Amino acid sequence: MGETTGGDRRLVLVGGTLIDGAGGPPQPNTDVVLVGDLIESVMPTDAREPDRQPDDADAMVVDCSGLTIMPGLIDAHCHITFGEPQSNDELFFHRPQTTSALLASFNVRKLLLAGVTGFLDADCLYDIGPALRDGIEAGLVEGPRMSAGMNALLTAAGGTAGRLIPDSGRLGYGHVVRDRDEMVRVTREQIKYGADWVKIHVTGLVPGVSGEVSVWTADELKAVVDTAHDLGTPAVAHCRSAESTRMAAGAGVDLILHGSFMDDAALEAVVESGAALCPTFTFLSNLCDHGHLVGAATAQVDLFRGEISATAAQIRQAHEAGVKVLCGSESGFALTPYGHWHSRELEVFVEEVGLSPMEAIGCATNNGAFALRLEGEVGLVQPGMLADVLVVDGDPSVDVSVLGDRANLREVVSRGRRVDLSGPWPERRTLPGEKVGLWAAESLTRDVVNA
Structure with missing residues (x-):
C-alpha cells in the first residue's frame, strides 16, 4: 500500500x-x-x-x-498555517513566522493521510500560504493540491478576535484596512504576491452586541471584490449573519464561508448572485458534541447548536435552488486538528441539512473543485x-x-x-513558547471548592 x-x-x-x-x-x-x-x-x-x-x-x-x-476529498475551509491553537492568544502571539511555516509543512501531509487531495486555505499567518502551495507543487513538501489566500482583510472593528486585532497594520492572519484606498491597494498587493483568493472578514465581534455583526459597508466590499475580479481573482468572505451574507452576495463575492442565520432575503441574494456556500458546521458540531472531553467552553454549546439549526434548513434550500455547496472543516484549531475531521462535514450535511450521502459526497468532491479553481479538472473520477x-x-x-x-x-x-499509508501517524513535541500555560481553566472560588 x-x-x-x-x-x-x-x-x-x-x-x-x-x-x-x-x-x-x-x-x-x-x-x-x-x-x-x-x-x-x-x-x-x-x-x-x-x-x-x-x-x-x-x-x-x-x-x-x-x-x-x-x-479524493476537497476541504474548502482549512487553516493549515494556524497550528491547532487552543486560544486566540496562542494564534496571534505564539506563532512566529518561521515556526508557523515549519508547522504548516509538517501538518499538511496529515491531510493526505486522511484522504484530502485538495484544500483551500483562504487566510494564512503572515505570507505562508502561497509559499507553501508553491512548495507542494515543486515537490519540496508532500501535500494535497492547495489553493491559497493571504491575510484576511479586516476593518478596524476587528474580526472574531475582537480587541486583540490592532487598529491598523497586520497581526497573525489579519490585515486591517482603514479606508477604501487601502482596501484596493492591499488587494492588489496580495494578488501580486500569489493569492489565489482574496478573503474578507465581513463579520466580527463588537462589545455589547450578541453574535457577529457586519463590520464592512456594501461600498467597501464592492471595492475589494471589483478590484480582485479586475485582476482575475475571486473573493471569499467570512459571513456569520444574514445581513453580511446578503451584502457579500450583492457585492459579487464568489464564495461565502458560514452563511450563518440566512433569512429569505440573504438566500435570495445568494441564489441570484451565483455565489457558492461553504457552511463549515464541523467546528460548531465538534464543540457541541465533543467539546466537554477537552474542556471546551460549555457556554458556547447552546449558541453553536442554535447556529447550526438556524442555518441548516437554508443551506438545504440553497442546495435545492442550485447553489454550489462545498464542504469545509475549519481544521487548524484544537477542536479541529489536522487529519481527523475533514469528512465530518459530510456527516453533518446528512444529519442536519438533510442531504443524501451521495449529495454530500458531491459537495466534498466535485463542488470542492470550485475552491481549488479547478472546476472541470478535478473532483470527478472520469476520463481526462x-x-x-x-x-x-x-x-x-x-x-x-x-x-x-x-x-x-x-x-x-x-x-x-x-500515498504511503503504511507508516506511523506524524507525531511531534511541543515547541518552546508554542502553548499558553494556564494557571487554571476557571477561577478557584470558595463556591467551586464547596460545590
Missing part, C-alpha cells in the same frame, strides 16, 4: 464500486486507469482491453474488489480528470462516516501517485 507510481506508469484500480462524484448511482465492477496525473479511462471490469490486462508489464495493478473507488482518487473499505453511498476512519482508506492517490 505504500508503493508509489512515477512518470507515466499506468496505475490500474481493478474491480471496485465506483462513485464518480457526479451524483449518479454507484457503478460496481469498475476499473479506473490512471496515467501520470490524469485519469485515462473508466470502464466495466469485463470490458477491459487486452493491453490493459493486470499482467501488463508497465501497469501497477491494485485489486479493489469489495472496495469503493471515489474522488486529474488523478486524485480514494479507495475505501466501506460504502460511503450508504454511510459517509466510513470516510472518517483512516483505517478504511486503502488507497489515497494524489496527482497519480499512491
Whole structure:
C-alpha cells in the first residue's frame, strides 16, 4: 500500500464500486486507469482491453474488489498555517513566522493521510500560504493540491478576535484596512504576491452586541471584490449573519464561508448572485458534541447548536435552488486538528441539512473543485480528470462516516501517485513558547471548592 507510481506508469484500480462524484448511482465492477496525473479511462471490469490486462508489464495493478473507488476529498475551509491553537492568544502571539511555516509543512501531509487531495486555505499567518502551495507543487513538501489566500482583510472593528486585532497594520492572519484606498491597494498587493483568493472578514465581534455583526459597508466590499475580479481573482468572505451574507452576495463575492442565520432575503441574494456556500458546521458540531472531553467552553454549546439549526434548513434550500455547496472543516484549531475531521462535514450535511450521502459526497468532491479553481479538472473520477482518487473499505453511498476512519482508506492517490499509508501517524513535541500555560481553566472560588 505504500508503493508509489512515477512518470507515466499506468496505475490500474481493478474491480471496485465506483462513485464518480457526479451524483449518479454507484457503478460496481469498475476499473479506473490512471496515467501520470490524469485519469485515462473508466470502464466495466469485463470490458477491459487486452493491453490493459493486470499482467501488463508497465501497469501497477491494485485489486479493489469489495472496495469503493471515489474522488479524493476537497476541504474548502482549512487553516493549515494556524497550528491547532487552543486560544486566540496562542494564534496571534505564539506563532512566529518561521515556526508557523515549519508547522504548516509538517501538518499538511496529515491531510493526505486522511484522504484530502485538495484544500483551500483562504487566510494564512503572515505570507505562508502561497509559499507553501508553491512548495507542494515543486515537490519540496508532500501535500494535497492547495489553493491559497493571504491575510484576511479586516476593518478596524476587528474580526472574531475582537480587541486583540490592532487598529491598523497586520497581526497573525489579519490585515486591517482603514479606508477604501487601502482596501484596493492591499488587494492588489496580495494578488501580486500569489493569492489565489482574496478573503474578507465581513463579520466580527463588537462589545455589547450578541453574535457577529457586519463590520464592512456594501461600498467597501464592492471595492475589494471589483478590484480582485479586475485582476482575475475571486473573493471569499467570512459571513456569520444574514445581513453580511446578503451584502457579500450583492457585492459579487464568489464564495461565502458560514452563511450563518440566512433569512429569505440573504438566500435570495445568494441564489441570484451565483455565489457558492461553504457552511463549515464541523467546528460548531465538534464543540457541541465533543467539546466537554477537552474542556471546551460549555457556554458556547447552546449558541453553536442554535447556529447550526438556524442555518441548516437554508443551506438545504440553497442546495435545492442550485447553489454550489462545498464542504469545509475549519481544521487548524484544537477542536479541529489536522487529519481527523475533514469528512465530518459530510456527516453533518446528512444529519442536519438533510442531504443524501451521495449529495454530500458531491459537495466534498466535485463542488470542492470550485475552491481549488479547478472546476472541470478535478473532483470527478472520469476520463481526462486529474488523478486524485480514494479507495475505501466501506460504502460511503450508504454511510459517509466510513470516510472518517483512516483505517478504511486503502488507497489515497494524489496527482497519480499512491500515498504511503503504511507508516506511523506524524507525531511531534511541543515547541518552546508554542502553548499558553494556564494557571487554571476557571477561577478557584470558595463556591467551586464547596460545590
